[in-house]
Amino acid sequence: MWNETIPEEIRKQIDENTYGLAMASFGGIPLKREFDNEDFCVVGIPYDTCTSRRAGARFGPRAIRAGVHSIAGINEKGIYSQDAHYVIRNLKGMDYGNIPVKNGYTEISFQVIYEHMKNILDHGCTPIALGGDHSITYPELRAYAESAGKPVAIIHFDSHNDTTDTPENRKFTHGTPFRRAFEDGFLDAAHSIQIGIRGYMDSHRLKFAEENGMEVITARELHKMSPEECAERIRAQVKDAPCIVTFDVDFLDPVYTPGTGTPVAGGFTSYEAYELVRQGLTGLDIRGFDIVEVTEDYDPAQITGLFAGYLVVQFLVVLSKNKAEKEGK
DSSP states (O other), X not given: OOOOOOOHHHHHHHHHOOTTSSSOOGGGOOBOSOOSSOSEEEEEEOOOTTOSSSOOGGGHHHHHHHTTTTSOOOOTXXXXXXXTEEESTTOOEEEEEEOOOOTTOHHHHHHHHHHHHHHHHHTTOEEEEEESXXXXXXXXXXXXXXXXXXXXEEEEEOSSOOOOOOGGGOSXXXXXXXXXXXXXXXXXXXXXXXXXXXXXXXXXXXHHHHHTTOEEEEHHHHHTSOHHHHHHHHHHHHTTOOEEEEEEGGGBOTTXXXXXXXXXXXXXXXXXXXXXXXXXXXXXXXXXXXXXXXXXXXXXXGHHHHHHHHHHHHHHHHHHHHHHHHTTO
16 A cells, blocks of 8 residues: 655645635535535546656546536536436535645655545545546545445446556556555455456456456447446446446547547447446445546547536436435435
């Protein structure tokens, strides 16, 4: 795991940092740090030091929040959907702003991410994290595992496994989060599933999944499936295990999400992604969600940020539905 020690002078800078509280909130929800029985909490994690190719994911939270500027307020009264009528009507949410990470200081940033995520979970909120590169999911998983009292599973949409070991002799990169989390006892691999994996990679990544019981649906397989068939595979693997959803935007084809650090051709459409989230995540014990690797500098017409923002809204629809079913409404 990372070194948890933060030098006193840096801790003071972090504690006094209110970066992220002077911005437009996600979908017009209250921007604050005080909790009042909210169901979900949007939180930005502007960290990208662990990226290996095109940097810039630190600006992802800004791009994702901007992606939903056309939605006229997300609140308990509900927002209107053309195909689902009023949705998200039973959820109370807040925007926590951005976690004050320090780009260039990986272990300090991981500790700060873990502390803030644990704080959100301790208040009974479902975190919705806006990255940031995919390394941020590693400290998130520590917070989730401690909150759940056991390792948690992942439903992982991506073109990459992110289970490599030490590329370029670096322990922490955006390609290692799930191997590190498994090694540290945060990840329940036996109930986890990775979806959309494609391209060329070292064979040890797939071997890691096979040896530890992690289900992998390759892009080739997924292209031949319906959303309903994929949803069945997800539920069969995850069962009733506590889980999080982690979504790398390079799951999509670069035509739909060009603004990302490591795009891989042969991916999926935005509509397919929305359907997979809407159909594949209902009825599960989902503890949180993150969306990562949005890189604004490579995003013409802001279409990647737009997709990512609306994917979060799709997840809120699922969260609302799961809450209603749990309460028998």
